[in-house]
Amino acid sequence: MSGVLVVAETRRGELRDVSLELIGAARTVKDAAGGRIAVAVVAADAEAHAGALALDGVDEVLTVTSPAPHFEPHVTQRALEALIGSERPSLVLVGHTIDSLGFAPAVAVSAGLGFASDVTALGWDDGPTAARGAYGDKLVAELDFPGRETTLLMVRAGAFEPAEGPGQAPARAVDVELGDAAASEHVEFREAAAGDVDITKADFLLSIGRGIEDKDNIPQFEELAEKLGATLSVSRPLVDAGWMSNARQVGQSGKTVKPKVYLALGISGAVQHLAGMQKADTIIAVNSDPEAPIFSVAHYGVVGDLFEVAEALDSHFD
């Protein structure tokens, strides 16, 4: 057992960014893990991605051609089980992404692997070590995987810098019997409904979350946004509750935004939300909970009552 096997992701013919971050992550433990990085891509058009994955630090790109036209979790599961069996890596890195959530835990069970998801840091101490959030990211758990020959870690998107720079890695097509592996069938993709507003274009977002407590309180924040010259955006719970359109939703399942100023009122900062806004130039957060994870990415924080702050803020923008 040695080396790192990275599982790249594609969607609709495009390589997903997290693939390059996983290679970046693999490079941080490459030497400790035995000095070899292989990158696997399982897709109908797997071979088309080999070149883009042959980055500096990668030793080999393994392509598995899928019989399914799009990602299919059971196909990827069987392909990865076969690759782990033949390549015998010490560490397997996949993204903590929607697609990988569909197969990676199943592979961990079927192949008897060490396992952790939503990993934010990697290390090596006589085997892989990992850190991940606990209690809704208010704490960090440090993990190891004693007794496991292979450990699979699902790595949070954005936690590692993407690898760059071309390398010399040769591609090898790996033949895996996948004909009867699929259990689901693609019907169609549906694009997110276009809204009346494009929050990704706004320089100043006033973003509200669960802390506003009630649908009836939304108009006052719409008015505040207008007065501040900001565009109103929201976190997921307000969309789930049917209070606001998902066109205004910031986060993994909504929009990724990078405004000059992101003013978050009553948003605790779940991982999925932070993924969509942590690259804003200036983040200001108002929350009643001093331990709210949003304060870990904010530049300025106010621990207090968002309604009081909102009311007082209003008077500064006449």
Add this chain to the structure above:
Amino acid sequence: MRIVVPVKQVAALDDEFELLDDGAGVDPDFVERDLNEWDTFSLEAALLLSGAAGEGEVVAVSVGDDEASEALLTCLAKGADRAVRIWDDALQDADVLSVARVLAAAVERESPDLVLCGVQSSDAVNGATGVALAAHLGLPHVAVVSGLQYDAGSGTAMVERELEGGLIEVVTIRCPALLTIQTGINEPRYANLRAIKQAREKPMDELALSDLGLDDEAVTATAGARRRRLRPPESGGGAEIIEGSSAEAAARIADIVKERMSG
């Protein structure tokens, strides 16, 4: 038709929580417990399907200590027909794969037509229990489902997968299947007072590991990870906390906004 809904009594930290001295965990005095938010949506999806079919049974299952009975009672009050709670002291620090292994032993006995899990729990945020459980049960699975059409007895379900950026993929999945359900798929009902009282009359099985043919060793051997230490996050710069009254904080925010937006 039988639908099994695995649920979790999650632990939320108080604002002023304290770690145990050895870093092994959190002082339980600072933890509030509640039914996992995602599980309110998976339960609702099960209740809607069973209601539409006009027959069938919804079974809520949880691996958890005495306090997890509260989560199961909530499920029963909302309309689940019965509940199963599995506990053993050996499960105290069980990780996601161990929990999945134990759930599998309990769910298998139910021979379900569908297993509906929440995508993730709000405390551990693994996102992995459901799909790991599916692997144990040998069930087809779809993760992060934001839409579901299923007719009782049907060999397939039509589901919507919620992908990054709001993109939806519609797929058909062979059934019986396990789906992990995303928030927002429906509007979870509230239990009325009468239903809350009646929940205690509904059956709740309490099982030990040995009742499922498992032992401590089965829990330890399936663990995916060992927790070495629990610690506060590194502040990594972190936010500059603006002190003072709400009015003072607002004045400072206004200054920052005006300065950044003029640049």
